[in-house]
Amino acid sequence: MSDLKFRTPYGKNTGYQPDAPSTGDDHFDDDTHHWFQSSSQTPACVLEVGSDDDTAIAIKVIAASQTPFAVQSGGHVSNPGFSSTTGVHISLRKMQQVKLSTDKTTVELGMGLTWADVYEELEDTGVNVVGGRVPGPGLGGVTLGGGFSCFNLVLPNGTVTTVDTSQPDLFFALKGGLSRFGIVTAAVYRTHRQSDQIFGGFNIYTQDKTEAIIAATLSFYEDNTDPKAQIITTTVGSPLGTSTLVLFFYDGPTTPPSFEQFEKILPLTLLPNVRTQSFSSFVNGIPDQLVFNARGTFDTLSTTSLTAGFLRAVKQETDRMGAAMLLHSGTTVNYDIEPFLPSYGNKSTDSAYLHTGSPLPLNIYVAWLLEEEDQFWYSAIRSSIRRLKNVAAEEGILYKVAAKYPNYAIGSTSATALYGTVNAKRLARIRDEVDPDGVMRLLVLKCTSARYDVSNPVLARQSGAAVRRAYVYRVSGKRSDNTATATRFASKQKI
Numbered sequence: 360m361s362d363l364k365f366r367t368p369y370g371k372n373t374g375y376q377p378d379a380p381s382t383g384d385d386h387f388d389d390d391t392h393h394w395f396q397s398s399s400q401t402p403a404c405v406l407e408v409g410s411d412d413d414t415a416i417a418i419k420v421i422a423a424s425q426t427p428f429a430v431q432s433g434g435h436v437s438n439p440g441f442s443s444t445t446g447v448h449i450s451l452r453k454m455q456q457v458k459l460s461t462d463k464t465t466v467e468l469g470m471g472l473t474w475a476d477v478y479e480e481l482e483d484t485g486v487n488v489v490g491g492r493v494p495g496p497g498l499g500g501v502t503l504g505g506g507f508s509c510f511n512l513v514l515p516n517g518t519v520t521t522v523d524t525s526q527p528d529l530f531f532a533l534k535g536g537l538s539r540f541g542i543v544t545a546a547v548y549r550t551h552r553q554s555d556q557i558f559g560g561f562n563i564y565t566q567d568k569t570e571a572i573i574a575a576t577l578s579f580y581e582d583n584t585d586p587k588a589q590i591i592t593t594t595v596g597s598p599l600g601t602s603t604l605v606l607f608f609y610d611g612p613t614t615p616p617s618f619e620q621f622e623k624i625l626p627l628t629l630l631p632n633v634r635t636q637s638f639s640s641f642v643n644g645i646p647d648q649l650v651f652n653a654r655g656t657f658d659t660l661s662t663t664s665l666t667a668g669f670l671r672a673v674k675q676e677t678d679r680m681g682a683a684m685l686l687h688s689g690t691t692v693n694y695d696i697e698p699f700l701p702s703y704g705n706k707s708t709d710s711a712y713l714h715t716g717s718p719l720p721l722n723i724y725v726a727w728l729l730e731e732e733d734q735f736w737y738s739a740i741r742s743s744i745r746r747l748k749n750v751a752a753e754e755g756i757l758y759k760v761a762a763k764y765p766n767y768a769i770g771s772t773s774a775t776a777l778y779g780t781v782n783a784k785r786l787a788r789i790r791d792e793v794d795p796d797g798v799m800r801l802l803v804l805k806c807t808s809a810r811y812d813v814s815n816p817v818l819a820r821q822s823g824a825a826v827r828r829a830y831v832y833r834v835s836g837k838r839s840d841n842t843a844t845a846t847r848f849a850s851k852q853k854i
């Protein structure tokens with residue numbers, strides 16, 4: 360018997376008993392919660408899958424009934440409709456396994472975990488994995504938008520498979536190709552030795568220090584050769600001007616020489632935030648969960664290196680976008696500069712997301728309150744990217760092959776812009792082979808049928824049964840509101 364959990368906006372029905380009484384259920388809200396409210400929709404129901412088999416059943420039913428659906432891991436995607444739906448919302452929250460191999464060289468992690476969960480679980484084991492840097496994002500999106508080790512994948516036809524180098528095309532596709540190839544339930548990550556204590560944290564600097572911080576960021580990029588040292592500098596826009604926040608990390612207990620130039624600049628932060636601490640405490644010290652984002656988006660471009668001219672342009676863009684906040688209900692304008700080592704791409708493998716040439720993604724993050732300002736901000740962020748691309752091209756540092764890191768890219772970005780022409784074509788071929796019936800395209804469809812219209816309270820209360828009736832209707836090709844048939848259908852699917 361499957362332990363699939365089925366939840367509607369009005370309560371919980373387990374075991375697919377049509378019309379079971381509503382019991383009230385706060386998981387529904389948690390399962391569909393997103394970091395950006397604008398990335399959320401109210402689904403007809405939520406399925407909490409707890410195993411590969413559950414996921415296979417769910418995807419078979421979805422395929423057979425052509426039901427629009429969504430897959431959510433940590434819910435931190437910045438694009439509306441990417442992990443939300445008005446149809447069937449698959450929540451991976453129950454996939455929480457952390458299985459460290461006996462020799463500790465690999466760890467299998469469930470896609471319902473957040474990175475903070477993982478770091479806490481691995482604390483005191485002496486090893487760690489490479490992942491997100493703040494507490495909230497889930498393993499699912501971050502892993503599939505970038506590129507990691509080996510995957511448990513439920514294919515669009517419901518087959519459960521392990522994807523590693525023995526399936527080179529799918530392995531390539533899952534490293535950056537996101538949710539186009541099926542639902543990943545877990546992945547095996549290579550571990551790295553982790554010292555008990557690291558040195559890190561963030562400092563906030565007032566507007567008068569912005570020029571100095573940008574200069575120090577450039578020196579860090581040009582001078583640092585130690586792979587254990589990393590910073591991220593965020594220029595923070597506001598109607599009063601641009602301030603900065605710098606996130607420092609050193610994979611060891613003491614401050615490295617490459618941070619020295621920042622030590623001369625007085626931070627606003629009164630608490631000793633940048634300090635020796637455990638890795639897990641470092642990640643949990645970044646308060647992303649305190650941020651309220653009514654509406655928002657990211658967008659990005661990549662450069663091959665950083666120059667003073669480009670960083671000046673980033674500051675000017677932050678000033679310009681910050682100045683627009685008051686008039687357009689803006690709440691956040693951030694530009695994240697990530698001065699990675701110029702050699703990091705040398706370690707990359709055959710991946711959908713190109714690491715060749717060690718591209719440096721610049722992430723722009725804007726948030727605002729009012730829906731009527733959506734068009735203003737979407738258009739403003741695109742214009743900002745355009746201007747920065749021009750500056751990067753003038754400076755000779757525009758990364759032309761594939762301009763955008765998938766996890767930072769705005770929703771309308773083309774596959775070519777994400778992966779480059781060659782990789783985009785290869786991905787399309789793999790998708791057609793793996794998913795000839797286009798099941799994963801149901802991820803982006805909206806429910807148009809009144810059966811899913813949860814704004815109608817009567818339909819909403821019945822939405823659980825309505826979804827099952829829809830399965831029967833679609834599969835048999837005949838309209839049927841007969842719950843007995845629906846139950847038979849559900850039991851045929853063994854759910």
Ligand SMILES: Cc1cc2nc3c(=O)[nH]c(=O)nc-3n(C[C@H](O)[C@H](O)[C@H](O)COP(=O)(O)OP(=O)(O)OC[C@H]3O[C@@H](n4cnc5c(N)ncnc54)[C@H](O)[C@@H]3O)c2cc1C
Pocket residue numbers: 394429430431432433434435436437441442451470490491492493495496497498499500501503504505537538541542543544647766767
């Ligand atoms: C505060 C914050 C900090 C961030 N920090 C970083 C960072 O340090 N590094 C970085 O690279 N990125 C970072 N990002 C960007 C982040 O990688 C993306 O937003 C990512 O999509 C979030 O993953 P998620 O699982 O939380 O999102 P979700 O919204 O749950 O999913 C994102 C996408 O992946 C799909 N998906 C999720 N799980 C699966 C699965 N198991 N199988 C198939 N498809 C799946 C979803 O359907 C959706 O399309 C950050 C974002 C935020 C908001």
